[in-house]
Amino acid sequence: MLVKQIAISVLTALTIFFHADFVRADEPENYHELIFNPGQLKPVDSELKIKVGESAPDFTLPSIQGKKVTLSQFKGSKNVVLSFVPAAWTPVCSDQWPGYVFARQLFEKDNAIILGITVDNIPTLHAWTRQMGNIWFPVLSDFWPHGAVASVYGVLRSNGTTERALIIIDKQGIIRDILVEDINVRPPLDFIVNSLNQINSKE
Amino acid sequence: MKKFTFLPLSVFIVFFFFTGISIAETKTEIAPLPDVTLTIPENKAYIDYLGLKGEPGTPFKLSDIDADVLMIELFSMYCPYCQKAAPAVNELYELLEQKKRPDLKLVIIGIGANNTDLEVETFRQGFKIAFPLFSDPDLSIYKILEGAGTPTFIGCKKDGDKKVIFFRKSGGFTDPPEFLDNLLNSAGLK
Numbered sequence: 492m493l494v495k496q497i498a499i500s501v502l503t504a505l506t507i508f509f510h511a512d513f514v515r516a517d518e519p520e521n522y523h524e525l526i527f528n529p530g531q532l533k534p535v536d537s538e539l540k541i542k543v544g545e546s547a548p549d550f551t552l553p554s555i556q557g558k559k560v561t562l563s564q565f566k567g568s569k570n571v572v573l574s575f576v577p578a579a580w581t582p583v584c585s586d587q588w589p590g591y592v593f594a595r596q597l598f599e600k601d602n603a604i605i606l607g608i609t610v611d612n613i614p615t616l617h618a619w620t621r622q623m624g625n626i627w628f629p630v631l632s633d634f635w636p637h638g639a640v641a642s643v644y645g646v647l648r649s650n651g652t653t654e655r656a657l658i659i660i661d662k663q664g665i666i667r668d669i670l671v672e673d674i675n676v677r678p679p680l681d682f683i684v685n686s687l688n689q690i691n692s693k694e
Numbered sequence: 695m696k697k698f699t700f701l702p703l704s705v706f707i708v709f710f711f712f713t714g715i716s717i718a719e720t721k722t723e724i725a726p727l728p729d730v731t732l733t734i735p736e737n738k739a740y741i742d743y744l745g746l747k748g749e750p751g752t753p754f755k756l757s758d759i760d761a762d763v764l765m766i767e768l769f770s771m772y773c774p775y776c777q778k779a780a781p782a783v784n785e786l787y788e789l790l791e792q793k794k795r796p797d798l799k800l801v802i803i804g805i806g807a808n809n810t811d812l813e814v815e816t817f818r819q820g821f822k823i824a825f826p827l828f829s830d831p832d833l834s835i836y837k838i839l840e841g842a843g844t845p846t847f848i849g850c851k852k853d854g855d856k857k858v859i860f861f862r863k864s865g866g867f868t869d870p871p872e873f874l875d876n877l878l879n880s881a882g883l884k
Contacts, residue, residue, distance in 0.1 A: 589777070590770075590813070593772075593777055597816065623774060624774060679831075680812055681813075684812060
């Protein structure tokens with residue numbers, strides 16, 4: 492009888508314990524456990540097809556917010572920061588956009604919108620960005636035709652992911668700054684802020 | 695009645711599991727505080743808070759900070775957990791201020807791991823952080839202090855004429871008074 496009671500007690504305890512563990516898996520604290528580590532990658536693996544001073548190639552992509560977004564819809568109203576990141580659920584990317592979520596005021600002060608772009612599909616991007624807090628900017632999927640926009644810009648890597656690239660476009664639709672960062676490194680916020688300040692100071 | 699007799703045992707086993715995890719997260723061995731050099735800030739209030747003697751812009755060592763207990767938070771502006779933990783860390787700062795006595799100086803600083811000055815300043819302004827923050831753009835300080843993700847909390851205390859690390863915790867916390875109790879208990883100050 493005692494053995495049976497102990498067995499039931501242990502089973503009950505384990506059930507409660509693992510249930511609690513499961514519940515905690517939903518919380519952001521365990522977000523990093525879901526991240527795949529690809530190791531150190533070739534810093535840059537593509538050739539840019541755009542230049543500073545040129546018109547930014549227009550595109551339309553679906554967003555996780557539900558609407559399609561066209562680059563030229565911001566012409567005349569907002570500076571645009573294109574933020575290509577290589578892939579969802581990878582280490583540096585998962586730390587980059589949460590910073591932009593937090594620094595919203597800096598972008599708004601400079602009358603800028605971010606368009607976050609990866610080659611992942613919408614369901615993947617939806618699940619991944621849920622952990623990042625209040626994503627106030629459009630997150631776009633360049634999934635199909637795969638990497639078509641990244642390819643036009645020259646930031647599609649040979650394995651089908653994109654570079655970690657920032658492209659600053661002014662309200663006239665002109666490319667004002669480009670940073671193709673080492674894929675293993677997060678670009679400093681300073682690059683974006685300085686570029687936007689420069690654009691706004693010349694207006 | 696008999697069928698409920700196993701419940702206390704279950705509760706004990708669950709408590710044992712969770713307590714074990716909690717201890718594992720914060721347990722640390724006493725280790726010397728490594729040499730870390732920072733720059734004395736311009737802000738006079740920060741200089742007074744840290745008890746530093748030098749001029750702004752000149753270097754100082756972590757061990758120069760005049761504190762019986764020094765809490766170092768390794769954070770990043772980009773880290774959602776650090777963002778989530780920031781209000782609780784602010785509350786911890788307030789609690790440390792309330793606990794201060796002439797013979798017990800409690801100090802907290804933040805070090806922005808892989809953050810530039812601008813990123814640290816953005817974090818400071820966003821959360822209205824009152825204690826001093828420093829940037830560590832190349833992660834050199836993070837590596838010397840053996841950070842384990844962000845946020846990491848490292849407690850240091852005086853040990854004779856030296857300073858030692860006596861407390862480490864990776865991850866945020868939600869109960870600042872409890873966190874402070876653990877810290878001061880670990881420092882042998884409670």
